[in-house]
Amino acid sequence: MARKKTNRKFKGSAIPAKPEGQIRQSQMVTTYGPGAMVDLVDRAVVIGGLEHWNYGREGYQSLDDPRLRRSLIPRLKALDPNLDLAPEGYFRLAPACDARDPSPRVGIRALEFPRWFVCQGCRRLARANDAFETHRERYRHPCTRNKYSHAVPVRFVAACERGHLTDFPWVPFAHEHNICDRPELYLIEGSTGDVARIIVQCRNCGSSRPLSQATVLPFRCGGDRPWLGGRAANEECGDQLKLLVRTGSDAYFAQVESALRLPEPDPDPLVLKIREKDIWDILQHTTSIDQLRAFVGIPKIASAIAGESLERVFAAVEGARRADANPVERPIRSAEYERLTTAPDEVPGVLAPEKTQFAAYTIPEHRADLPPGVSRLVVVPKLHKIRVQVSFSRFLFLSANLQGEFDYSKAKCRPAVLTRPTGNEKWLPAAEIRGEGIFFELDPGAVQRWEERDAVQERAETLLRAFEADSRGAEFPGVRFYLLHSLAHLLLTAISLECGYAASSIAERIYCEPRPRGTRTGGMSGILLTTGSTGSEGTLGGLVEEGRRLLHHLREAWDIGRLCSNDPVCATHDPSSAASDRRHEGAACHGCLYIAECSCDHFNRHLDRALVVPTIGNNPDLAYFRERP
Template sequence: MSKNTQRLSQVISTFGPGAMVDLPTRSVVIGGLEQWDMKGGGFTTLSEPRLQERLEKLLKDRNRLDQSKSLFLRTPPTTEAAPNGEPRGISSAIFPAWFVCEEVDVVGTGPAGFRRRRLVRWKDLDATGRKRFNFDDGRKSEVTPIRFVCACTKGHLQDIDWRWVVHGTTVCQEPMWVEEKGTSADPADTSVVCGCGRRLSLQEAFIPGRLGKCRGERPWLLDKDPDGCDLNLKLLTRTATNTYFPQVLTIISLPSEEDELTKLVAELSGELTNVKSMEHVAAAKQFNPKIAASLGEFADGDIFERLIRIREGAKADASKSPKVAEFDVFASGREEIGQNHPAAKLYAQTLKRLAWAGASDIDLSSVRSLVAVHRLREVSCLYGFTRFEAAPTSSDGDIEDVSLAVDGAPISRDADWLPAIEQFGEGLFVHFDEAKIRAWMNEGPAKERDSKLIAGFQHWSLRFGGKGPKYPGLPYALLHSLSHALMSEIALDCGYPASALKERIYALPEGDGGRFGILIYTATAGAQGTLGGLVATAPRFASILKAALDRVAICSNDPVCSDHEPDTQSGDRATHGAACHSCLLIAETSCESRNLYLDRALLTATMSATGEAFF
C-alpha cells in the first residue's frame, strides 16, 4: 500500500478532515468534505435513519446545515479510477509551509556545541518537485516539515509566523535556523535563531499569548472562520496525539420486523432522503436504477407510506439515547432476534441458561441472560473534531458534549452529507439483573467506594472549568471494569487479538429499575460477518468469567495499584480506582470511554479490599 493511501475507517477517525498527515516528502492537512472526489458514483449512500435523524438535528442546532436540507450518510471515496482515469481521493493542502533542511551544520564541540539546520518556506524550495532547498553556495539539501504549528481551542490551525515571533514588529529578511543542543529534545534546548542575532527558545513559545492571536484559519476548508477568532494561539507538535480528536457517533443497527416492502425501503432510505412526496418516489424510480430494480413492482403510495413510517420512527428514536433502543432489543428475551439471512442487519439468539452456565463454581445469579449475536451491523459517522482535548464521551451513548474546554470544529462549510462507514461482525451480550445491581449499590462498602470515585471524578472534571461531563455512576464503573476484564480474557480464548474487540456498556438507570448490560463485539469494514470465534465462546462463558475475575484479583503492580486513591491523583488517573495498564486498561480503540472509570476493586477482592466487590 502506498504511503498516501488510507483505509476507509481511518478517514472517519484518525485521519479525517482537519487532521495532519505525513507523506513521504511533506505534510498535508486532510481536506474538508467539499474537497472529496464524490463525482460519478465514487461512494455508497448508507441507510441508518436513527443516525441520520440524530445528526441532522445536531447540525441544524449548530447552524452547520441549512434548515431546509436533509442529511445524507456517504462512504468516503474509494481508490477506483474516475471516468477520466484519475484515481479518486481527497484533496489535501500542504501544511505546514515551513520546512527544516536535513543538512546539519555542527557548530563547536562539547557542552557549548550545537547543531543548526536552515529554516525555509515552501516558496523557497526548488520549484522542481519542491523536495529540496538550494543554498547560495550551490549545496542542496532535502527538507522535512517543521514539527511545530499553532492552533486554538476552537480547532483553528495555522503556521507559526516565525519571523514575527522572533522579531516582533521589526522587519528582517536574514536567514533563520533551528538550533538544537544536547540529546534530550527538551524545549529549552531548541531555539529558532535569525542571522541578525535574535532568537526564540521553544520553551518561551509555551507562554500564553507568545504566539499571538488566532486568525480563524481553517486550512482543511481553505478559508477563515466567518465568525472570526481572537483566542490566544497554543504551540502544537504536529505529530502529537492531541492535534486531532475525531467526534464519531456509532449506532448498532436494529432489525426490522415489518413486511418485505418496509425492509426494502429501510435499506434504501439513504437513497430516498430527498423524497418528500409520491411524485418524488416516481422520479426516483425513473432516474435511480438501484431504486427501480428494488422497488419497481410496488406502488408509489405504498413506498411513500413506508418511508414516512420509518422517518417517524427514527424521529422518535432520536429523542432518546441510542443505547436504550439497542438494549431493549438485546434484552428482549426472544429466542431469536432478527432473521438469519446474509442481508440481515442483526441476528442473535438468547441462549438457554444450561448452554452457558453449566456446572460452575461461580455465582451467576446476577446474570439474567446471555445473547449470542451472530451478525450485527455497526454504523459510525464523523461529524466534527477537537484539538488539545478530546470531547468527553457520554456513558449513555449520546452525542458528545463539546461545550467544554474545547469546541468542536466543522468538517465542511455547508455540505449536506457526512462521511460514515458500516462494519459487520459478531458479539456477546450479557444482561445483568437490575435488582441485584441496585441491592449491591445500597450496601455500605459500595457506597463508600462510590464516594471515593465521585471525589476523584470531581477532581478530574476541574480541568473543564466546571462544565465537565456528568458522573456516569457506580454501575457504569462496575460494568466497564468487567467488560475490560472479559475482553482481555476472551481474546486469549476466541482467537481475535484484544485490539479487534470493542465494547458498548449499557448502564442506564432510567426505566423500570434500570438497564444494565455489556455488549462485547468485533466488527470489520467490508465483510459480511466474521469468523465466529467470539460467538463460539458462549458455552464457555462461566469459565471465562471466573478466569477474568481471578486474573484481576492480583495485579503485577500491587500493592501500588490496589492502594490507588482516585481523589489524590491528577489527570485521567483521578477517574480510576484500582486500575492500571497491567490489569484493566486496554487499547483505546477498543474502549468506548478512553480508559476512564475503571476499578477492579468493584469486581473482586484485591489486596486492599474492604468488601465492595460485586462478585
C-alpha cells in the same frame, strides 16, 4: 484511498496531481478524518473537508440510517445552527479509488500543511517558498554553493482548543519583543529531540529562544481552518494559541457516533389498516368502545376491522393516538438494549437469515451456565454497525454521554466542523462494520444491591469529587458505568487470549443507565463485545462460540483483575488526590485495565477494577464479584 497533492503556495485551492497515499475507508471516520494532519513521503498535509471529497461518475455509496439521522440533527444544530443532514444520502462511505489506476477525479483532496519547512542539513527554518526551491517534487535548500539538502515539514504547529490550526508563529516567537529587518531562523535540536532541547535561533540578529517556552503562546487564534480551504473558510475565534506536535496523540480526536442497524419490527396489519387516511380521519376521534361500535356501521370501517374484536381495535386506535401525541423516539442504545434483552431463545441447528443485518439469540438458562450476578447471555451471530464522524477536537477529547451521544451544548469548548456550515454538503462521513458479538446482562437486582453498599457509595463520592476536578463540561457517568466499563475491559482481555482475535480487534459497547427514580430496579446494565470488518463477509463466528463459554472467561477476567503488576500503587490509587494526574480512574493502569483505544469508546477513562474484583488495600465489599464466579 487516494489523496491528491496540492498547490504548494496554499492559496486556498488544491491542484489535482497523481495520488500520493492511501488510507482505508474505515479510517476516514476516526484517525484520518477531515482536519487530521498526515505525513507523506516528502511533505505533510491536512485532510480536506467534505467539500474536497470527490466521488467521480459512479457517485457515492450511501449508508443511510434513519434512527441515527433523527438522533444527530438536533445535536448538529447545537454545534452550528447552519448544519443539517439531507433527506437522502446523509451518511456516505469515503470515496474509493482504484490503486492500480488512480484518477484525479476520485479521492480525497489533501491540502499542504504546515507551510514551514526545515532543512535537514543546516537546520534552516523558513516558509516553503521563501528559502527553498523545488526539485523533482521535493523541497531542497542550497546549504552551500555546491550542496543541496532536502527540506522536511516542521513537526510543530499552533492550534487552539476549538480545533483551529495555523503555522507556528516562528518569527515573533524567536524575537519575543523586537523583530529584526531580515529574520533568518534556524531550528537547533538536541540529540534527544525533546522540546526542552530545541532552540529557535535568528542568525541575523542573534535572538534565540527555547521551544519549551512555547507551551502557551502569547498569541490569539485567528480562526484558521485550512482543511476547509483558504482564508474564506476562517471564522472568528480569539482563543489562546498552543504549541501542537503534528503527530502527537492530542492532535486529533474524532467525535464518532454509532448505531447497530436494527431491522424495523414488522408493523401490525391492523394498525396499517386503521392508519389509512379516510379511515383514520374518522377513528382518531374515537373516545370509547361504544362510539367505535357506532362507526362499525360505516362499510369501509367494517371492512378494515373485519375479524377483529372491538377491544383490540380500540387499543390499536389509542396506541396510534399516543404515538402521534408523543413522537419522541427512544435513545439509540436504549432501543438496542431492549432488542438484545428480548431476543428469542436460540434453537440448535437454526441459522440466522442470510440477508439480515442483525440477529440475536438468548442462550436458555439451562445451557448458559451463568454465575450469580449475571442474568442473561445473548449471542449475536450477525450485526452491522454504522459509525459516523460528527466533528473533531484537538488537545481535549469530548466525552459522550451514556447513550453514546455528544452533547455539544454542555461541552467546555465547541469542537471543529467537517464542512463549511453555510455550504451544500449536508452529509457526514460514515463506515459500516459487519461482524458478530456477545452480549450479557448483569442481574438488575444484584446491581441495585451492590450500589446500595456503604463501601460502594463512599467510592462513588470519591470518584465524583475527582471527576468534577477535571470534568471538561461532561456529566459524571456514575459508579454503575465504572463497574460495567472495567468488567468489559477485563473480559475483553481474557477472551482475546483464547479466541484467536487480537484484543485490538474486539470492541466494547456499554449499555448503562441508572435506575429511574422511585423504582427499585430498572435502567440498563449490559455489555456487548463485538468484532467485525468493513468487508462484505464480516467474521467467521469465533467470538460467538467463545460467548458460550462466558463463565470460563469471567473466571479468567476475575483472575486478571485481582492482581496488577503495578500493585499496590495501582490498587490504592486515589483519583481525588491533588497530586493525581488520573482523575477519571480508580484502580486502573496499563498493567491491568488499559486496552487499545480502537477497542474503547471512552479513551481508557472511567475505570476501576476494585469495583469488579477484590484488590489489595481496598474494602472487599467494593467488588461486585466478591468471590470467583
